[in-house]
Amino acid sequence: MTSVVGPVTVRVPASSANLGPGFDALGLALGLYDELVVEAVDDGLHIDVTGAGAGEVPLDETHLVVQSMNATFDLLGERPSGLRLTCRNAIPHGRGLGSSAAAIVGGIVAARALVNGHDRLDDRTAFQLATDLEGHPDNVAPALFGGLTIAWVDGAAAEVQRLDCDVPVTVFVPPTPVSTEAARGLLPETVPHSDATFNAGRAALLIAALTGAPERLVNATEDRLHQSYRSSVMPESYQLVRSLRVDGVPAIISGAGPTVLAFARGIDEALPAGWALHHLDVDAYGATVRGATADSGAA
Secondary structure, eight states: OOOOSSOEEEEEEEEEEETTTEEEEEEEEEEEEEEEEEEEESSEEEEEEEETTTTTSOSSTTSHHHHHHHHHHHHHTOOOSEEEEEEEEOSOTTSSSOHHHHHHHHHHHHHHHHTTOTTTSOHHHHHHHHHHHHSSSTTHHHHHHOSEEEEEEETTEEEEEEEOOOOOEEEEEOSSOOOHHHHHHTSOSOOOHHHHHHHHHHHHHHHHHHHTOGGGHHHHTOOSSSTGGGGGGOHHHHHHHHHHHHTTOOEEEOTTSSOEEESOSSOGGGOOTTOEEEEEOBOSSOSEEEOSSOEEEOO
8 A cells, every 4th residue: 555644635726618619628727726635544434525515515435526536546456445535615516617627636636646646647647537537628627737728539538738828817606506417408419500610710719819819809709609508597697798798808608607707807896796706817737736745736
């Protein structure tokens, strides 16, 4: 057994997927974090959750962090006799800010650190495992690697290209969640060729806008593939996006929603009553780990 002595602490960022036109491909790591503290113990599973999800998420083997840790232990061929897991969550659940991806990536990185498995499970393999567990790579990529990511699946292999990005971000978080499955269920099986062409051009423009041409962001964040189709389950969010865009603010639905993300500052007055507001930077590092033996980056 090669478990480290003492707890391992993992910090993993929130993320926003799609970013308007980059459906299921683009992701951005955001400076809002969940923190996991994991320690090997003699036996049993002990879980404590504070912050987002407290009193709602399971406190047993079905907890998503624990599932991800167990999948990692299986891949590495070893596991501690018992675990103590403390989750300090700041990423809201069911709001389109990558809480599930953060749990999956956090669990993988924590398990790898706990058994000193980085040499046997590199970041590329960790990304593949996270994609397999999540089902698609667009949120797990920025959660693991930070920055702006373009992620895709080539056959069964998850691939990613990471880019540096420094833009201001404001997120408007509504009080009520929306199920990702419900949001995905509203998307049509086929879309017009003209809409697909439109989004391909806007997604390419968005990469340029986020990495060096911010004056193009309003045009670059236009979308025809998913946001309008989902408006019925998040009408307030969709209306906020439209009103911000009328005022020249590059605003989108974050992920599957219902959070609204704007690449701007100074728009606090647009906050609807009962919603939460966060001014965020782009996270450049992704998941990071501090262990008992040394501090290190996870990605």
